[in-house]
Amino acid sequence: MPQRLRKIFLFNIKWHRRIGLGITIMLIFLAATGILLNHSPALNLADKHLKAPWLLNWYGLEHPQLEGVRIGDQWLSLSDNSLFLDTAPVATCPAPLHGAAGVPDMLLALCEDALLLLTPSGELIEKVDTFSGLPEGITRLQALNNQILISNAQQTYVIDPESLSISVRANIEDGWSTPTAVPDALFKQIDSSALPGISLESLILDLHSGRFFGAAGVWFVDIIGILLCVLALTGIWAWNSRRRLNGGGK
Amino acid sequence: MRRAAKAALLFVVLFTVIGGAWGKGVYQTGPEFVAEVFGDTKPQADYLLLTPGRKEIASQIMNRSVRGLRTRYWHNGNTSAWIMEEIGKELPITIGVVINDNRIQQVKILAFRESRGWEVRYPSFTAQYADVKITEDFHLDTHIDGITGATLSVRAVTKVAALALYYHQQAFQKPEE
Numbered sequence: 001m002p003q004r005l006r007k008i009f010l011f012n013i014k015w016h017r018r019i020g021l022g023i024t025i026m027l028i029f030l031a032a033t034g035i036l037l038n039h040s041p042a043l044n045l046a047d048k049h050l051k052a053p054w055l056l057n058w059y060g061l062e063h064p065q066l067e068g069v070r071i072g073d074q075w076l077s078l079s080d081n082s083l084f085l086d087t088a089p090v091a092t093c094p095a096p097l098h099g100a101a102g103v104p105d106m107l108l109a110l111c112e113d114a115l116l117l118l119t120p121s122g123e124l125i126e127k128v129d130t131f132s133g134l135p136e137g138i139t140r141l142q143a144l145n146n147q148i149l150i151s152n153a154q155q156t157y158v159i160d161p162e163s164l165s166i167s168v169r170a171n172i173e174d175g176w177s178t179p180t181a182v183p184d185a186l187f188k189q190i191d192s193s194a195l196p197g198i199s200l201e202s203l204i205l206d207l208h209s210g211r212f213f214g215a216a217g218v219w220f221v222d223i224i225g226i227l228l229c230v231l232a233l234t235g236i237w238a239w240n241s242r243r244r245l246n247g248g249g250k
Numbered sequence: 251m252r253r254a255a256k257a258a259l260l261f262v263v264l265f266t267v268i269g270g271a272w273g274k275g276v277y278q279t280g281p282e283f284v285a286e287v288f289g290d291t292k293p294q295a296d297y298l299l300l301t302p303g304r305k306e307i308a309s310q311i312m313n314r315s316v317r318g319l320r321t322r323y324w325h326n327g328n329t330s331a332w333i334m335e336e337i338g339k340e341l342p343i344t345i346g347v348v349i350n351d352n353r354i355q356q357v358k359i360l361a362f363r364e365s366r367g368w369e370v371r372y373p374s375f376t377a378q379y380a381d382v383k384i385t386e387d388f389h390l391d392t393h394i395d396g397i398t399g400a401t402l403s404v405r406a407v408t409k410v411a412a413l414a415l416y417y418h419q420q421a422f423q424k425p426e427e
Contacts, residue, residue: 131280131333131344132322189258
């Protein structure tokens with residue numbers, strides 16, 4: 001009996017060591033990511049957004065593009081329905097951004113079926129949409145001699161931002177603002193939390209669960225979990241067998 | 251029995267899909283709503299300045315932060331019309347509210363964009379708001395019965411009704427207290 005027990009003991013300890021060595025790196029990785037997730041609120045992991053193009057591609061997200069209009073030395077730009085004045089998000093505005101303009105004491109942004117009036121510092125004054133009298137299909141905006149001109153496919157209008165009275169005027173074809181890509185230097189400074197991205201917390205959680213690598217990753221982590229259980233059981237069995245072989249436990 | 255269950259299931263699915271598609275949409279434009287409210291008398295378009303004090307109370311009523319420095323309305327005599335948006339579940343509902351002498355005269359859903367909860371557009375529901383006033387702690391003085399499956403939409407309409415009453419109170423009371 002002790003001979004048979006010794007053989008089983010050696011077989012058990014051999015596989016206990018193999019499994020232990022085999023999953024060591026994964027165990028350290030799971031422990032490290034688990035500890036990070038446990039302290040995510042203190043480390044503000046949810047607020048750290050990653051924007052690397054390869055990562056966004058991996059998650060099936062488009063790399064954020066920021067298109068805007070330069071007004072004096074400021075930029076009004078739009079990404080993912082967030083309107084930015086230079087680097088700060090100032091309002092939500094339904095994409096796309098058709099144009100932007102500035103008159104004394106006011107900035108204007110024309111989004112889909114909505115004209116946003118802002119103070120020069122970016123505070124929202126009012127959103128004017130078709131329900132408050134904006135004509136349908138307005139896609140062009142410009143400031144001409146301190147007048148605000150808007151236009152749809154049929155007509156050009158002058159809009160008074162105070163009374164919101166709208167009057168028809170002769171059509172013009174030139175001078176309409178056109179959004180362009182914002183300079184790289186500005187894009188890099190923009191408050192990244194308002195742009196689409198992957199939070200560091202989501203990334204670590206997906207790595208911890210294996211989801212980052214799809215269904216295969218989840219199965220792999222499941223197998224590591226099962227092997228960890230086997231490791232625990234073989235460990236207990238080895239400890240108990242050693243006691244019996246040494247004549248202990250009496 | 252199985253056939254009956256299948257038919258019932260099909261009916262439920264069709265009712266949900268077709269009902270959702272029918273319910274969504276713009277029912278009335280803003281200018282049409284204002285014209286309907288004031289009829290032949292031409293209303294004056296005006297705006298209420300949202301001072302920090304007003305914004306604080308508006309945010310309390312809406313249970314979210316209210317943005318903007320002013321809000322647009324139309325008025326004639328003691329009657330005012332307000333068009334506001336509030337998100338039901340994910341998309342904004344456009345709601346028209348008419349106030350007369352600090353009481354709601356009419357609530358009308360002008361646009362509903364989500365696939366569920368559109369039952370709030372029915373006059374049988376909006377009629378509950380008629381003659382409702384706002385209390386000193388900015389709640390409606392009458393209980394509004396909910397609609398099963400449209401809880402968030404009902405909540406949004408009720409908040410907008412309370413906000414319109416508060417704004418009307420402020421717009422028709424000068425100077426600001």
